[in-house]
Amino acid sequence: MRLALERIGHAFLGRAVFENLTLNLDRGEVLALVGPSGCGKTTALQIAAGLVDPLRGRVRRDYRRHAVVFQEPRLLPWQRTVDNIAYGLAARGVGREERHVIAAARAAEVGLHPRDLDKYPAELSGGMRQRAAVARALAVDPEVVFFDEPFTAVDVGLRRVLQDLVITASAREKFSALFVTHDLSEAARLGHRIIVMSGRDGSILVDRTIAGTPGARDDRAIFEMVQGWMHEPAFAELFDPDRDRA
Numbered sequence: 001m002r003l004a005l006e007r008i009g010h011a012f013l014g015r016a017v018f019e020n021l022t023l024n025l026d027r028g029e030v031l032a033l034v035g036p037s038g039c040g041k042t043t044a045l046q047i048a049a050g051l052v053d054p055l056r057g058r059v060r061r062d063y064r065r066h067a068v069v070f071q072e073p074r075l076l077p078w079q080r081t082v083d084n085i086a087y088g089l090a091a092r093g094v095g096r097e098e099r100h101v102i103a104a105a106r107a108a109e110v111g112l113h114p115r116d117l118d119k120y121p122a123e124l125s126g127g128m129r130q131r132a133a134v135a136r137a138l139a140v141d142p143e144v145v146f147f148d149e150p151f152t153a154v155d156v157g158l159r160r161v162l163q164d165l166v167i168t169a170s171a172r173e174k175f176s177a178l179f180v181t182h183d184l185s186e187a188a189r190l191g192h193r194i195i196v197m198s199g200r201d202g203s204i205l206v207d208r209t210i211a212g213t214p215g216a217r218d219d220r221a222i223f224e225m226v227q228g229w230m231h232e233p234a235f236a237e238l239f240d241p242d243r244d245r246a
C-alpha cells in the first residue's frame, strides 16, 4: 500500500464535501477516480497529495517522492522548457548539468523534440506544454503521481497519445497514480481500478478492479466496458448528478 485516506472529512465554508472518505492506493496501481462535477475529486486528490489539510481523518503515505500533474500545465513562463522539466530536480539539489541530461531524456520520452527544450512555454503549443508538465512530474522519479484531469483541455487525438504515455510510463517505472477524470473511456483505458464518488455526499459508490491490463485493452473492449458501466445505476449519477439530490 502506497497511500491511504482514512475516514477523511472535509468542508469548505462550513459546507461538507465528504464526511468519511476512505480509499487506498496500492503499489504500481493506477486508480481512476470519477464522479460528477463538484463531488470532491480534486479535494480528495489535494488532500492525498498534502496540498490541503483535511479537517478530519488521517492520510498515510508509504513513499518518499510524489509529483502532481494539474489540468493546466503550470509551467514557469520565464524559464525554458528544459528548466521547467528540471524544476523538481533543482529543488532537490541536483546539479545543473545532470538536471539537463535528465530533463532531455524525460522530454524525449514524452515526445518533445530536442529543439523544444530551449523554447519558453509561450512558444509551445498547448499539447507540448502538457507533455512538458508530464515530463516534469516524471523527472523526479516519483513513486506516486497525482493527475488532476490532466488531459481534459487537449484535443481528442492528443489525449490518446498522452494517455498512452501515462500507461507506458507507469508500467515502466512502476509508479502508483491517482488519476482524476471525467472521462469514463480514459478511466477504462489507463486504470487498474476505478472508484466512483457520489455527487450527493462524496461517498464511494463503486470500487472495482478493471478487467485486463492498461495498454492491452483494445478500443472495442474499452467501448463495451464503458457501455456496460453506463447501464449501472451507480454510474448514472455521472450523467445526471441532480437525479436524487434533495
Ligand SMILES: Nc1ncnc2c1ncn2[C@@H]1O[C@H](COP(=O)(O)OP(=O)(O)OP(=O)(O)O)[C@@H](O)[C@H]1O
Binding pocket: 012, 013, 017, 035, 036, 037, 038, 039, 040, 041, 042, 043, 044
Ligand atoms: N477553495 C475552495 N473554497 C470553497 N469551496 C471550494 C473550494 N474548493 C472546492 N470547493 C467546493 O468543494 C466542492 C468539491 O470541489 P472539487 O473541486 O473537489 O470537486 P470536483 O469533483 O473535483 O469537481 P470538478 O469535476 O468540477 O473539477 C465543490 O462544491 C466546490 O465548489
